[in-house]
Amino acid sequence: MKTIEVDGIKVRIQIWDTAGQERYQTITKQYYRRAQGIFLVYDISSERSYQHIMKWVSDVDEYAPEGVQKILIGNKADEEQKRQVGREQGQQLAKEYGMDFYETSACTNLNIKESFTRLTELVLQAHRKELDGLRTRASNELALAELEEEEGKPEGPANSSKTCWC
Ligand SMILES: Nc1nc2c(ncn2[C@@H]2O[C@H](COP(=O)(O)OP(=O)(O)OP(=O)(O)O)[C@@H](O)[C@H]2O)c(=O)[nH]1
Ligand SMILES: [Mg+2]
Numbered sequence: 001m002k003t004i005e006v007d008g009i010k011v012r013i014q015i016w017d018t019a020g021q022e023r024y025q026t027i028t029k030q031y032y033r034r035a036q037g038i039f040l041v042y043d044i045s046s047e048r049s050y051q052h053i054m055k056w057v058s059d060v061d062e063y064a065p066e067g068v069q070k071i072l073i074g075n076k077a078d079e080e081q082k083r084q085v086g087r088e089q090g091q092q093l094a095k096e097y098g099m100d101f102y103e104t105s106a107c108t109n110l111n112i113k114e115s116f117t118r119l120t121e122l123v124l125q126a127h128r129k130e131l132d133g134l135r136t137r138a139s140n141e142l143a144l145a146e147l148e149e150e151e152g153k154p155e156g157p158a159n160s161s162k163t164c165w166c
Contacts, residue, residue, distance in 0.1 A: 032063035037119040045082035069122040077103040
């Protein structure tokens, strides 16, 4: 658990770290179901890890909820001398999938706070849209019910003036 402040709102976030290894995949997939935001992380010093992102994206598409927010991360940005994946390659992939992109370093703390704040912000935004949608629908229904009442229409869609159902 961690608390992050976004737009003056304190948000408590729960972070799950999944294991990358194949043998843990059955457990990993269960994490997806309740996720609201996901970081897809590769290692800039490993071309292979970058190539793997597509597989992770397809897993997320399959197992995570529809509105899940995703950000692409190229980690180990401090390892410049070992770099195998260009910054533009990361940007390009992120663009293809419509994701934001950050290069980070867990060692130097580069963009760690920024990426967490951004993902939290995206989740909040998505949540707000969902709530607004529900609110609009609820108030529309309420308005309709009031209208029907005023016009003296029966409440139910079927013949609700019936007093006996037997
Ligand atoms: N130089 C550098 N090393 C890092 C960075 N982040 C992680 N590492 C190192 O990379 C190695 C692997 O890190 P993990 O955190 O175990 O990677 P992981 O993706 O969680 O691995 P799995 O849980 O096995 O999937 C460790 O030795 C870390 O110290 C970073 O930003 N820079
Ligand atoms: Mg790990």
